[in-house]
Amino acid sequence: MDYDKLGLMMGLEIHQQLNTTKKLFCPCECELTDKKPKYRVLRYLRPTQSELGKIDRAAFEESRRELTFLYDAYPHHTCLVETDDEPPHPLNQEALEIGLIIATLLDMQVVDEFHTMRKQVIDGSNTGGFQRTGLLAIQGHMETPYGKVTIENLCLEEDAARRMGQRKGKVEFRLDRLGIPLLEITTDPSMKRPEQVREVAYQIGQVLRSTKVKRGLGTIRQDLNISIREGARVEVKGVQDLDSMEQLVKNEVLRQLKLLEIKDELQKRDAQVEDKIHDLGEQLKDTESKIIHKAIKTGGKVLAIKLKGYRGLIGKEVQPGRRFGTELAGYAKKMGVAGIFHTDELPAYGITSLEVEIINQFLEIGEEDAFILVADEKDKARNALEEVQRRAEMAMEGVPEETRKALDDANTEYLRPLPTASRMYVETDIPTQVVSKELLGYVQANLPELPKEKEARIIDGYNLSEDLAHQLVRQNRVEQFEEIVAECGVEPTTVASLLAYTLKELRREGLDVENLSDSLKGTFKLLKQGKISKDAVSEVLVGVLKENWTPEEAAGNLNLLMLSEENVSTIIVEIVSANENLITERKMGAMGSLMGMAMKELKGKADGKLVNKLLKEEIQKYLQ
Template sequence: MSTRETASGSGAESDLDYDDLGLVAGLEIHQQLDTATKLFCQCPTEIREPEAADRTFTRYLHPTRSELGEIDEAALEESRVDREFEYLAYDSTCLVEEDDEPPHELDAEALETVLEIAQLMDMSPVDQAHVMRKIVVDGSNTSGFQRSTLIATDGEIETSEGAVGIEDLMLEEESAQRVEETDDGVRYSLDRLGIPLVEIGTKPDISTPEQALEAAERIGMLLRSTGKVKRGLGTIRQDVNVSIADGARVEIKGVQSLDDIDDIVRTEAARQRELVEIREELAERDASVGDVQDVTDVFEDTESGVIGGALNSGGAVMGVLLSGFDGIVGREIAPDRRLGTELSDHAKRHGAGGIFHTDELPAYGVTEAEVAALREAVGAGPDDAVAIVAADTDVAEAAIEAAAERAEAALEGVPEETRGANDDGTTRYLRPLPGAARMYPETDVPPVEPDPSEVPEPELLTEKVERYQDEFDLGEGLAEQVAYGKHMPLFEVVVADGIDPTLAATTLESTLTELRRDDVPVEALTETHIASVLQLVESGELPNEGVPDLLTVLAEEPDQTAEEAAEDAGLGGADEAEVREAVVGVVERNEEQVAEEGMQAFSGLMGECMGALRGKADGDLVSQLLREEIQKRA
């Protein structure tokens, strides 16, 4: 496969040769496990609506030192942003989730599942697994750290571009779900906190965007093969580590869609190349970053709404001279993102709305005269740029200092950092890369000794597709839908209980989809509902044609059993005499059409017969009796 592609950079398309760039990438896949309880307590793993919360509490979090007395740089920067964290608690929330009680022992079901995953990736389990604390002070965990356990190492998966090593497999607790920003900080929901999460980290063996996507797809298939992972939006997240030869390792967090991975890698490689070129140009200009200055006086009579609003509230305008940066701050380094956007991302971390810079001014109500006065105030020459922040004085000072630090990093090239994935395939700054000081032992949870000897190796989804075709006589398309679908574990259960495989497959993959399109609330259906409906068909108490109607009734009134719903809705199976009576009635009402068209009237009358029977009769029986009645009169 060719490693030369087209990617966007500096406002124009340019060829990227990934071999020449020295592209290196690795993946971290985070997948929620579908266990009955959470990793360190007995609370359920179901996601709740925020409106269901029955109480709240607040916390302030601060970083702690590791056993060696060190403080992690990423946690330290996070703590500089003064925020209150509010947590939504539910009737199922326990003291462990609130960090008011020590965690319980590691969940056995979760451990067994990750050992299955380790087998599928040819990994070696550790002799003894120790729970570690990973410092997290962004509010996503009430304790101020995430508990993480190394379970297995040294595995491998295959891609069309070569093998990709699997470095480690971790069992972790999921973070709390971010609900919204508040005036004082962030609001989180505790329903997600503590759900078992497997983290799979690859080695940096990936050399093209396409290989990154293929590796992620392969890992996703292996995870789903266990039948023990959660499905749906937010249950799997991909982080991508990317670097080029002259760049630096950048971790990109929170890639929600698998299909975005190749675009993320492609865009990040181009961004790093642009930053390397900016570094070289700044070096030729002998560029530097000056000291932060108060330039409020320049804007005393400004008509700029943003700046005027800050000053009218008693704020200030702080600026910094960027010597040699003229034309560079406004330079595009990724689609619709400029070096100035990077500076702005850092400023926003401290509460500012962003920055203004002279590559984009005059604009936003700032006049040409004010730009000239600003340049004069900081001593800027024609090759220089100036960045400013208008906000409350403390905020403005902290924000412009952060922007200045990012400008200084541009002199070095590509900073090592953690970035967040945007919906458009670009990324934004989040925080510095975490270091070793982030981890230290968890003393409240005893170590465990993983025993893979009794853990069966799951059947791969690709193997399931072949088996469903051979054993159950399903078509290739339907077999693939079932194997890769979220209802695969239920399909296995009901077929083992004697349900016809074709009926089970079409119900799970076709009927439910059609009902969802018709706005039937199928999410209210439980596995018990669906299995009970299929059992009624298997026992002859419900015809195949009654399945959609009965599922609809159960979805709208989920407190009923399938038997109760079928009886109340009159969906029980009709005997042959009742079916014949209904068919005769339809034929007699359409006597003239039958006389004129004969058997050609069959199709139209068949639909009318099924409607008259309201799903109480099997279609084959209705068809047989209708043909008989038409032939009598033809």
């Protein structure tokens, strides 16, 4: 694709949990738990007007779902602040300082005063219907191989509750995560190529990891804002994997291009979305479709709408493996139905050709027309079709502004409309926090080492290759590397290679290498003492991980302990004696062949330099 011609623009939002001892506005622990909750809280949430009398469109749509929210609470991980039954405590100063460090490392301008705001969110992830957030810094920048990227904002906010599942209109959350300090870093939309987004996300991630941030699955989340010139801005939530970012961008650009093609075709056909909703209960009362039969039997309704000029377009692929019908279904599902039936996929799912013809006649479906059918409880089915009508009308305008969810296959699905400015208002329970010059000066005088600086230092200090140094920094293993080298006295490149590459290979084999600290040191001490060879290090670690042995036990049980010089000498004498003719013929030229025989016999239990020395001495004795 010619991204310049398409006018591709992308911005990035990164959300990173901070590793503080307390939450942002209360003294509760910042750890997650899987224990049984001590008590539960039930809530209903509804949207409110902004100070200008407006209601945020995303909040309004969430309210239409009429969900109930159930929250699990715990003695040490939650308190009355999380349940919104007590005013927030003063701002966590440790979190503020970490935010100031990140702002300084990103060359941002720090605000004079930190004002806490309320951001209306009624999807249940906050018990009070809002998230507390505040602007901490603006206007930083980052250099990339593809150009300079401006970092517009850095906000300090509280993380949301953990969504655990949904059943029968009730959504369950855990409050342990609610209130954990979180940094939100937002770039401008100046990125023009898919690979640039990944580079910026990686660089920001490296800066974050140089400070006190949490690590592991779910502690950092990336959101992407993507648009093309004739399309619209779409926010993609929850991009977890950096390696899938480029493909996700390509798939979203493809989706917008396909939606523009659909718009052009709809306009050519003079398409129209009829606003009437039809009841097909009588027409399908004897159907063999299990879904429809179940809906009718339980008192539900079979409802349908007519889309003039949409035939053939609902089945058009807009992303790999996903069709325009999936886009329509995404809107319907937000109202609680399982899915939709449409013209381009029928007959199927138990609906026969005859029943399709009956529906076509009843709805007066023309050659270019289509219908959408939903079978569920009356209100659910009606609300779902109203949403489908709304989305189908948007198709005639092109690409709608949306918030979408990132999927594992680098595609996306509809979540909700883009929020508006109407959802932000001042938090009156928290006083303004002055960011003093003294505090900022202290932070700037005690900055951590940046990734690039760390790479340069260990290349120079340990004579490592650029690749090894880069891998150690990228995998956050520099501190571990320096500790092992200092304590065990092993050659640095050997240690770096194992940490950067061998552990990665063991992880691919399904072994848990994250808690190997003491065993790594024990293994390298065996190497330093000459008890095992360099080649045996990974085998020792496999024994440690699989059998829960100590490094010494693994080396002994796997027969990896090095032979004494006396034992090695005995084996070499036997090899020389057995190959006298070879030595007579080639003299010292027999060294290569005999060395191979010796190393094969010794199976890595002797140092190569020692074997070479003893073999040379033994051949010389024979030739004298």
